[in-house]
Amino acid sequence: xxxxxxxxxxxxxxxxxxxxxxxxxxxxxxxxxxxxxxxxxxxxxxxxxxxxxxxxxxxxxxxxxxxxxxxxxxxxxxxxxxxxxxxxxxxxxxxxxxxxxxxxxxxxxxxxxxxxxxxxxxxxxxxxxxxxxxxxxxxxxxxxxxxxxx
Amino acid sequence: xxxxxxxxxxxxxxxxxxxxxxxxxxxxxxxxxxxxxxxxxxxxxxxxxxxxxxxxxxxxxxxxxxxxxxxxxxxxxxxxxxxxxxxxxxxxxxxxxxxxxxxxxxxxxxxxxxxxxxxxxxxxxxxxxxxxxxxxxxxxxxxxxxxxxxxxxxxxxxxxxxxxxxxxxxxxxxxxxxxxxxxxxxxxxxxxxxxxxxxxxxxxxxxxxxxxxxxxxxxxxxxxxxxxxxxxxxxxxxxxxxxxxxxxxxxxxxxxxxxxxxxxxxxxxxxxxxxxxxxxxxxxxxxxxxxxxxxxxxxxxxxxxxxxxxxxxxxxxxxxxxxxxxxxxxxxxxxxxxxxxxxxxxxxxxxxxxxxxxxxxxxxxxxxxxxxxxxxxxxxxxxxxxxxxxxxxxxxxxxxxxxxxxxxxxxx
Amino acid sequence: xxxxxxxxxxxxxxxxxxxxxxxxxxxxxxxxxxxxxxxxxxxxxxxxxxxxxxxxxxxxxxxxxxxxxxxxxxxxxxxxxxxxxxxxxxxxxxxxxxxxxxxxxxxxxxxxxxxxxxxxxxxxxxxxxxxxxxxxxxxxxxxxxxxxxxxxxxxxxxx
Numbered sequence: 001x002x003x004x005x006x007x008x009x010x011x012x013x014x015x016x017x018x019x020x021x022x023x024x025x026x027x028x029x030x031x032x033x034x035x036x037x038x039x040x041x042x043x044x045x046x047x048x049x050x051x052x053x054x055x056x057x058x059x060x061x062x063x064x065x066x067x068x069x070x071x072x073x074x075x076x077x078x079x080x081x082x083x084x085x086x087x088x089x090x091x092x093x094x095x096x097x098x099x100x101x102x103x104x105x106x107x108x109x110x111x112x113x114x115x116x117x118x119x120x121x122x123x124x125x126x127x128x129x130x131x132x133x134x135x136x137x138x139x140x141x142x143x144x145x146x147x148x149x150x
Numbered sequence: 151x152x153x154x155x156x157x158x159x160x161x162x163x164x165x166x167x168x169x170x171x172x173x174x175x176x177x178x179x180x181x182x183x184x185x186x187x188x189x190x191x192x193x194x195x196x197x198x199x200x201x202x203x204x205x206x207x208x209x210x211x212x213x214x215x216x217x218x219x220x221x222x223x224x225x226x227x228x229x230x231x232x233x234x235x236x237x238x239x240x241x242x243x244x245x246x247x248x249x250x251x252x253x254x255x256x257x258x259x260x261x262x263x264x265x266x267x268x269x270x271x272x273x274x275x276x277x278x279x280x281x282x283x284x285x286x287x288x289x290x291x292x293x294x295x296x297x298x299x300x301x302x303x304x305x306x307x308x309x310x311x312x313x314x315x316x317x318x319x320x321x322x323x324x325x326x327x328x329x330x331x332x333x334x335x336x337x338x339x340x341x342x343x344x345x346x347x348x349x350x351x352x353x354x355x356x357x358x359x360x361x362x363x364x365x366x367x368x369x370x371x372x373x374x375x376x377x378x379x380x381x382x383x384x385x386x387x388x389x390x391x392x393x394x395x396x397x398x399x400x401x402x403x404x405x406x407x408x409x410x411x412x413x414x415x416x417x418x419x420x421x422x423x424x425x426x427x428x429x430x431x432x433x434x435x436x437x438x439x440x441x442x443x444x445x446x447x448x449x450x451x452x453x454x455x456x457x458x459x460x461x462x463x464x465x466x467x468x469x470x471x472x473x474x475x476x477x478x479x480x481x482x483x484x485x486x487x488x489x490x491x492x493x494x495x496x497x498x499x500x501x502x503x504x505x506x507x508x509x510x511x512x513x514x515x516x517x518x519x520x521x522x523x524x525x526x527x528x529x530x531x532x533x534x535x536x537x538x539x540x541x542x543x544x545x546x547x548x549x550x551x552x553x554x555x556x557x558x559x560x561x562x
Numbered sequence: 563x564x565x566x567x568x569x570x571x572x573x574x575x576x577x578x579x580x581x582x583x584x585x586x587x588x589x590x591x592x593x594x595x596x597x598x599x600x601x602x603x604x605x606x607x608x609x610x611x612x613x614x615x616x617x618x619x620x621x622x623x624x625x626x627x628x629x630x631x632x633x634x635x636x637x638x639x640x641x642x643x644x645x646x647x648x649x650x651x652x653x654x655x656x657x658x659x660x661x662x663x664x665x666x667x668x669x670x671x672x673x674x675x676x677x678x679x680x681x682x683x684x685x686x687x688x689x690x691x692x693x694x695x696x697x698x699x700x701x702x703x704x705x706x707x708x709x710x711x712x713x714x715x716x717x718x719x720x721x
Contacts (some may be wrong), residue, residue, distance in 0.1 A: 010668055012588060012675045013682055015646040020636075025647075032649025037580045043171050045656035045666075046649075050168035050267040065235030066164020074166075092208065093194070093674040096667030099209030100163065100238065124681040131694055134685025144235040156663075191673045212667060225664070270695025 322346025385550025452524020
């Protein structure tokens with residue numbers, strides 16, 4: 001089983017397919033859950049405190065907006081941990097965690113810079129594209145360590 | 151229990167900067183509640199097209215859709231708070247255009263702010279309080295004449311001021327540098343009472359504004375404790391006799407600056423603070439000190455000089471002072487240096503803050519710095535307009551407080 | 563049923579203890595509604611916290627229990643049931659529409675993907691269909707190559 005970073009990190013489709021084909025999706029929900037379950041933190045709504053944008057300095061300089069650095073404190077460690085990644089390139093309507101275009105550019109850049117298998121595709125717009133989309137993801141995931149090739 | 155004022159939050163990045171608790175806390179302190187106007191995905195998908203600004207960040211598309219919902223009445227609010235990340239160019243464009251759009255297309259008071267992870271509820275409080283005042287106290291702000299015998303106090307960061315008014319006339323003034331909030335207030339009250347010849351017990355209502363308003367207002371049992379954005383704009387249009395129509399109020403203070411677009415005496419769009427000491431009254435004080443003159447002499451001296459002879463344009467008071475020292479060492483005249491300092495402060499305010507409001511004439515300058523003629527001249531040149539400086543402009547907060555306090559006189 | 567309606571009346575911040583998990587189980591099927599799914603979920607795991615949402619369910623409980631429940635629910639209609647982790651437990655007031663006034667941003671992302679989910683269902687069905695074998699190779703994302711001089715010459719000659 002491989003840890004697969006999904007982009008957008010909020011994607012239901014990618015989260016489902018990665019888990020369905022036997023791997024662990026790394027996305028926004030897990031990063032948020034970790035904070036929500038940390039005892040003693042009380043910084044609603046996302047339990048992100050002013051310390052998090054400072055942690056984000058590991059990925060982006062101080063002149064980068066705090067919202068980018070705060071998001072990077074969620075995604076940066078997951079990108080470092082990822083053994084593979086799937087990127088949906090036209091994910092323009094992803095909000096919240098993936099709602100900042102500048103952060104999203106940085107996330108994709110960091111994924112490309114890591115020497116890990118990456119699959120990039122667009123959202124399907126019809127049945128035929130859906131068939132190809134799912135098949136490509138399955139084939140990609142099957143090629144990863146612990147992947148199921150059937 | 152009063153119904154909370156509902157402030158629509160149009161925010162991008164706040165949840166990820168750790169500042170949401172600060173926004174909630176500032177709202178709680180002024181008995182307001184912050185909420186997200188509800189929209190649909192279809193609204194968001196069409197938002198860029200309808201508004202005409204097709205941005206890349208989805209959360210900015212979302213706030214554009216939320217703004218459209220407010221303007222068209224699909225979502226209801228009492229006021230709007232636009233908050234986006236400091237240093238984000240994409241968000242800055244959206245923030246400014248939405249502020250303008252909401253102001254022009256609705257009667258909702260709106261304030262915009264760019265935050266960092268260091269933003270605190272204290273910084274946001276005055277802005278939230280102003281939004282709540284405008285939403286809740288329109289009737290109070292509609293007052294155009296001072297009635298009875300009232301006192302206004304302005305407990306500012308640099309100076310404390312008192313004004314006593316009777317039947318629409320100023321009859322007593324008091325001014326002191328702020329040391330301790332209560333002690334400075336006691337001194338200016340004594341001065342104003344002495345000048346007006348009335349006793350403290352005769353005052354029918356008291357209004358307090360400025361940084362020390364809560365401490366002071368509670369200590370003396372003030373009838374009105376009000377932030378300086380609404381009070382100063384009210385005082386400015388009252389003193390300048392521009393109570394109807396549009397006006398712009400600029401107050402370059404000791405610790406922060408305010409720029410307010412006013413319509414019929416009620417602030418519509420405003421910005422406050424946010425820039426460094428190189429753009430404050432403090433820098434002019436330092437300049438006067440370095441030139442060996444009293445602050446009251448700086449303006450007339452600047453009027454004799456030529457600003458462009460001295461390069462000086464720093465946000466930072468340290469770098470600004472460095473330019474000043476270098477200019478004097480290079481043989482520039484004190485008059486040119488004084489003019490350059492005035493121009494530098496005006497330019498920083500113009501570039502950093504006045505872009506955030508819609509400049510509508512007449513432009514009224516108030517606060518202590520409005521007495522520095524060189525600064526007023528520099529601002530007038532930048533804005534290409536004749537700046538209005540009304541009588542008692544340095545007492546603006548105190549006058550506004552005394553005026554608004556009239557509404558609290560208990561009729562027997 | 564909206565998330566707001568389903569989230570109402572819960573005590574503050576339940577289900578946040580470490581070792582628990584929350585998952586969305588979304589369904590897009592003419593044969594199975596969110597209410598059907600909820601009924602089956604209650605039968606399979608009476609101890610789990612189950613809430614209906616706009617697109618299906620949220621389930622919360624110990625991680626192993628949630629996994630078991632998800633597996634059983636998926637089996638009801640594998641091509642048309644989709645599962646995703648959620649950071650917050652159901653009804654958490656920090657994310658509840660009833661407290662926020664409007665939907666949290668993530669809701670719109672779900673709404674957007676649910677518009678496309680039938681194509682994913684088609685893709686999953688096709689995996690078992692030998693007749694679709696030719697279609698199953700998805701092309702990787704195309705990066706437009708600039709037109710080569712040779713190809714341009716060909717095009718001019720053809721015209």
